[in-house]
Amino acid sequence: MLVIVTGVSGTGKSTLGALLAERLGLPFFDADQFHPAANVAKMSAGHPLTDEDRIPWLQAMADQLVESGKSGGAVLTCSALKNSYRKMLSVSPSIRWIHLTGDRDLIWERMSARQNHFMKAGMLDSQIALWEKPLTGYLLDITGTPEQLLDASLHYLKTQPMNMQMGVIGMGVMGKSLALNLAEKGVSVSLYNRYVAGKEEGVAQKVVDENPEFSNTAAFEDLQKFVDSLEKPRRILMMIPAGAAIDAQLDALIPILEKDDLVIDGGNSFYKDSERRVERLREVGMHFLPMGVSGGEEGARKGPSIMPGGNAEGYAMVEDFLGRISAKDKDGKPCVTYVGPGGSGHFIKMVHNSIEYGEMQVLAELTHLLRFGFGCTAEQVSAIFADWGKGELKSFLLEITADLLLFKEDGALLLDKILDQAGQKGTGAWSLTTALEYGIPYSPLAESVNARGVSGEKAMRVAFSKTFQHEFQKVEDSLESWLPKIKAAYSLARIINHEVGFRLMKTVSDTKDWKLNFNEISRIWTNGCIIRSGLMENISANYSDSVSFFETAGVKEQVISGRKALAELVGLGLTHGFALPVMSAGINYLLGRITAESSASVIQAQRDYFGAHTYQRKDDASGKFYHTNWI
Ligand SMILES: NC(=O)C1=CN([C@@H]2O[C@H](COP(=O)(O)OP(=O)(O)OC[C@H]3O[C@@H](n4cnc5c(N)ncnc54)[C@H](OP(=O)(O)O)[C@@H]3O)[C@@H](O)[C@H]2O)C=CC1
Numbered sequence: 106m107l108v109i110v111t112g113v114s115g116t117g118k119s120t121l122g123a124l125l126a127e128r129l130g131l132p133f134f135d136a137d138q139f140h141p142a143a144n145v146a147k148m149s150a151g152h153p154l155t156d157e158d159r160i161p162w163l164q165a166m167a168d169q170l171v172e173s174g175k176s177g178g179a180v181l182t183c184s185a186l187k188n189s190y191r192k193m194l195s196v197s198p199s200i201r202w203i204h205l206t207g208d209r210d211l212i213w214e215r216m217s218a219r220q221n222h223f224m225k226a227g228m229l230d231s232q233i234a235l236w237e238k239p240l241t242g243y244l245l246d247i248t249g250t251p252e253q254l255l256d257a258s259l260h261y262l263k264t265q266p267m268n269m270q271m272g273v274i275g276m277g278v279m280g281k282s283l284a285l286n287l288a289e290k291g292v293s294v295s296l297y298n299r300y301v302a303g304k305e306e307g308v309a310q311k312v313v314d315e316n317p318e319f320s321n322t323a324a325f326e327d328l329q330k331f332v333d334s335l336e337k338p339r340r341i342l343m344m345i346p347a348g349a350a351i352d353a354q355l356d357a358l359i360p361i362l363e364k365d366d367l368v369i370d371g372g373n374s375f376y377k378d379s380e381r382r383v384e385r386l387r388e389v390g391m392h393f394l395p396m397g398v399s400g401g402e403e404g405a406r407k408g409p410s411i412m413p414g415g416n417a418e419g420y421a422m423v424e425d426f427l428g429r430i431s432a433k434d435k436d437g438k439p440c441v442t443y444v445g446p447g448g449s450g451h452f453i454k455m456v457h458n459s460i461e462y463g464e465m466q467v468l469a470e471l472t473h474l475l476r477f478g479f480g481c482t483a484e485q486v487s488a489i490f491a492d493w494g495k496g497e498l499k500s501f502l503l504e505i506t507a508d509l510l511l512f513k514e515d516g517a518l519l520l521d522k523i524l525d526q527a528g529q530k531g532t533g534a535w536s537l538t539t540a541l542e543y544g545i546p547y548s549p550l551a552e553s554v555n556a557r558g559v560s561g562e563k564a565m566r567v568a569f570s571k572t573f574q575h576e577f578q579k580v581e582d583s584l585e586s587w588l589p590k591i592k593a594a595y596s597l598a599r600i601i602n603h604e605v606g607f608r609l610m611k612t613v614s615d616t617k618d619w620k621l622n623f624n625e626i627s628r629i630w631t632n633g634c635i636i637r638s639g640l641m642e643n644i645s646a647n648y649s650d651s652v653s654f655f656e657t658a659g660v661k662e663q664v665i666s667g668r669k670a671l672a673e674l675v676g677l678g679l680t681h682g683f684a685l686p687v688m689s690a691g692i693n694y695l696l697g698r699i700t701a702e703s704s705a706s707v708i709q710a711q712r713d714y715f716g717a718h719t720y721q722r723k724d725d726a727s728g729k730f731y732h733t734n735w736i
């Protein structure tokens with residue numbers, strides 16, 4: 106067992122540490138032994154140490170802990186005032202921390218009574234100022250005698266034998282992968298899955314059994330025991346379905362949790378539900394973090410993009426862990442950031458998914474047009490996509506589409522055996538209703554939701570295809586002549602999808618005063634998430650709140666050059682029998698946004714004609730409203 110006793114000078118660390126070492130039969134080390142001579146001289150001269158001075162000292166102790174861990178353990182006493190110092194000493198997830206705290210005057214009294222110690226009593230205040238509330242371990246008040254403190258410490262070590270650093274609820278696709286990712290990054294994790302007799306039995310235990318390489322995991326299917334296994338304040342990540350399941354899980358958790366505990370919802374919950382839940386937990390003194398996670402199963406296991414929002418204090422409790430498990434951007438920075446208050450983390454994940462829907466639909470539209478209009482084989486389409494993916498059009502979704510077009514089952518393309526009915530879990534539709542609520546044009550991404558809806562009406566589609574004798578027409582022109590236009594059209598359709606999504610996010614952020622940082626949001630979307638792409642890297646590098654996204658460097662040129670190509674491709678597809686809802690809506694959206702003289706005068710005239718709704722005039726800049734008696 107490795108035990109570290111911390112506290113400011115004068116709290117009695119060395120006394121307690123030595124007593125503990127004796128009782129546990131472990132070697133004892135005091136931090137003073139590890140100070141380089143220069144540090145001792147500095148402190149003796151009454152000068153406080155800088156963070157830089159502390160690095161070699163902390164490193165020497167960390168090395169000692171690693172060594173001691175190999176031979177049964179040790180007790181170390183060290184001031185470890187800041188969480189960053191404690192992090193350097195966290196060489197193993199099984200370290201047991203005892204943090205001594207107490208009244209300043211009592212500590213002062215004890216320090217003043219000490220002889221021959223190089224730390225001057227007057228430095229106490231600087232130590233107290235530096236001390237940060239620990240994120241983990243046992244806070245022990247020093248008021249008692251050394252023997253009483255020893256008894257309390259031994260009781261803690263005995264009754265809290267596991268003290269896992271994090272708990273994960275839900276051992277499905279995402280929960281299991283995130284739990285194993287945490288374990289791999291040195292975070293001890295308790296795994297919980299509900300027990301349903303005859304159906305869901307021993308689910309968490311199976312995960313532990315199948316991954317014996319991780320000695321820092323423990324399985325539970327009793328919620329109370331799971332909660333008890335966690336160090337306080339507890340950190341619990343829920344990875345279960347959005348909606349009623351989250352509220353039911355909170356109903357079960359809240360009565361057995363305590364003040365300052367943290368619950369994270371890492372699923373795809375609707376952001377308005379999350380806002381309500383932030384309040385619910387705040388009222389009982391707990392922290393709630395609505396947190397978007399993207400990357401699917403592989404991302405969750407190896408490095409997802411993580412979008413936590415809500416309670417900032419709660420975020421501080423897991424910032425280090427999330428940084429460890431997340432993907433890293435091109436500069437090595439973790440693809441995680443505190444997004445903002447309320448439900449903003451889930452809100453941006455919702456819009457992320459909406460862009461994801463649009464991107465997927467465009468690729469589906471192109472795949473169909475290339476295969477059944479231009480007569481390409483699946484391999485040829487895959488090769489075209491793979492080629493695009495080598496340049497600035499690179500994206501994760503393009504890459505996996507190129508890949509799945511090659512996947513064979515029993516010698517035949519698996520894709521052709523998959524029923525053409527697309528599922529959806531809510532995020533796309535919620536983005537659309539949010540856009541409607543805020544009056545933001547959303548047609549391209551809305552069409553990706555509608556397309557999934559239409560796909561679901563399979564029986565009717567089959568019947569109507571006969572009634573209306575629908576067939577795809579072969580395109581007569583050569584693919585070679587169209588390929589540059591198809592590429593330009595694809596590029597522009599993607600730009601439009603992103604513009605639509607970012608515009609919604611900006612509007613809602615401004616209205617709710619969330620102050621979302623879009624350079625940072627796009628940065629954490631450059632890796633780990635499903636919509637990671639070259640375009641996202643461009644957005645991250647060039648996003649500016651002050652101009653429209655269409656005017657961004659490198660984007661404006663593509664809007665200009667791709668416009669005709671997208672219109673032509675949509676025209677070609679429609680006249681050859683292909684539904685291209687997102688690309689069609691995309692070119693309509695773009696033309697609408699760049700048309701100075703729109704057809705809306707007709708709408709205003711009609712409204713005034715039938716309903717006396719009034720209209721404003723181009724020849725009266727005052728904004729006055731007019732009504733005409735049209736009849
Ligand atoms: N799959 C993905 O690519 C991504 C999913 N998400 C989101 O993450 C969340 C989890 O998704 P995912 O892991 O894919 O889902 P899964 O269906 O794979 O797993 C769901 C988990 O939740 C548990 N569960 C189901 N219903 C309840 C309930 N009423 N109470 C308690 N536990 C319950 C299941 O337990 P049991 O085994 O007992 O049924 C299972 O452990 C969802 O919100 C999803 O939208 C987010 C990003 C990506």
Ligand SMILES: O=C(CO)[C@H](O)[C@H](O)COP(=O)(O)O
Pocket residue numbers: 373398399400401458461528529530531532533635
């Ligand atoms: O969040 C995700 C990816 O980012 C999930 O995979 C989500 O389930 C995708 O949405 P849908 O199921 O509605 O297609």
